[in-house]
Amino acid sequence: MGLISNFQHDRSRDIIARIDLGKIKHNLSALKEQSGGKPVWAVLKANAYGHGAVEIAESIKDRVYGFAVSTLDEALELRTAGLDNDILVLGGVKPEGWPIASLLNLSIALVSPDNLSELVLFLKSNQLKIHLKIDTGMGRLGFLKSDVSLHQESLKLMKNSIVGLMSHFSSADEPSRSFMDQQISAFHGIRATLRDFDIQPSQIHFSNTDALQHGAIDSETHTRPGLGLFGLSNHPQNISLNPCLDLICNILRVKSVPEGTAVGYGRTYITSSPMQIVTLACGYADGYLRAFGNHVSVSIEGNLYPVVGRVSMDFTTIAVPNNASVDITKPVYLISSDPNSPLSLRNLSHSAHVLPYEITCGLQRRITRVYKD
Numbered sequence: 001m002g003l004i005s006n007f008q009h010d011r012s013r014d015i016i017a018r019i020d021l022g023k024i025k026h027n028l029s030a031l032k033e034q035s036g037g038k039p040v041w042a043v044l045k046a047n048a049y050g051h052g053a054v055e056i057a058e059s060i061k062d063r064v065y066g067f068a069v070s071t072l073d074e075a076l077e078l079r080t081a082g083l084d085n086d087i088l089v090l091g092g093v094k095p096e097g098w099p100i101a102s103l104l105n106l107s108i109a110l111v112s113p114d115n116l117s118e119l120v121l122f123l124k125s126n127q128l129k130i131h132l133k134i135d136t137g138m139g140r141l142g143f144l145k146s147d148v149s150l151h152q153e154s155l156k157l158m159k160n161s162i163v164g165l166m167s168h169f170s171s172a173d174e175p176s177r178s179f180m181d182q183q184i185s186a187f188h189g190i191r192a193t194l195r196d197f198d199i200q201p202s203q204i205h206f207s208n209t210d211a212l213q214h215g216a217i218d219s220e221t222h223t224r225p226g227l228g229l230f231g232l233s234n235h236p237q238n239i240s241l242n243p244c245l246d247l248i249c250n251i252l253r254v255k256s257v258p259e260g261t262a263v264g265y266g267r268t269y270i271t272s273s274p275m276q277i278v279t280l281a282c283g284y285a286d287g288y289l290r291a292f293g294n295h296v297s298v299s300i301e302g303n304l305y306p307v308v309g310r311v312s313m314d315f316t317t318i319a320v321p322n323n324a325s326v327d328i329t330k331p332v333y334l335i336s337s338d339p340n341s342p343l344s345l346r347n348l349s350h351s352a353h354v355l356p357y358e359i360t361c362g363l364q365r366r367i368t369r370v371y372k373d
Helices: 019-036 045-049 053-060 073-082 095-103 114-123 145-150 154-157 176-198 209-214 344-353 356-361
Strands: 017-018 039-045 066-069 086-089 107-110 130-132 161-167 203-205 245-249 251-257 275-280 295-301 303-306 316-320 332-335 367-373
Touching: 017 019, 019 053, 019 209, 019 367, 039 053, 045 053, 045 344, 045 356, 053 073, 053 367, 073 086, 073 095, 095 114, 107 161, 114 154, 145 154, 145 176, 295 316, 303 316, 344 356
Parallel strands: 017 367, 039 066, 066 086, 086 107, 107 130, 130 161, 161 203
Antiparallel strands: 017 245, 245 332, 251 275, 275 316, 295 303, 295 332
């Protein structure tokens, strides 16, 4: 036990995600301004898209109305960390989770008529804030117009607990907003039906980041951006958003190899001349995508070097000319927050044929996140 207690952490395996909280606050302000200053449900699901949910929430808690997450576990993480803002569970909560949600004053999205009679019974002796989700064209979760009509009696019985009405856009990332407008129209039709049942929630929220890029929706009381907080968007930038994450790793080994040397699993890269193969302390188990192999570059002291061979679970290899000097103590930049860099999330995602936030959501918790304001 003495050896373990005296162990000094081996920093050679460290992978650092540097996250600029100042940029996140700028993005939040820009998104809020686009909506005309409406209160924000900041979406921090999937560990804040890989950026660290608790730390991000702490940094913006005084600037937002509340936080939206996907699961009850994600909500509990924020609440037990001491966050007092309202927290909305977007993916709904099963009946066994209702008591803890009530105890911790969480809000839940009601995404299905399943267990509705059981919920009505629970609400007779318990308080629970409910946001009724309407399916206006996403085809996943939410009440259809027919569901609302069929279950109107149950909904009437719980009307005092329904504090919010929400939906989700399916195509807000497209240049045309024609289907967005169809969804808004469908939403207002169902809202009118609910009004006939004397169900009139105080909160109406619909817009994600891409929807806000199209402009504010007047009928909303709140907005629900997620990606945009971190400078990401699928839509042309009508709002000034700044990416906020740099990903950095260490060099483990520099090896000079002759022409004809195979590198990595599957021998997908064969050296065409003598060169240096540099092994980096990162892999797909850290969230550096396997698809990056033979398709992207990294940066050492401002110089770009290609990733060669397949990215493996814990290691990545790059090719460096023999006439280039590589300082093993220098950091290697894998992702850059500079939107114009070849290592920007947008450029990396294009090379790997994925979405930018597929990359950040995959950043594992064994990565050390360092925050600056």
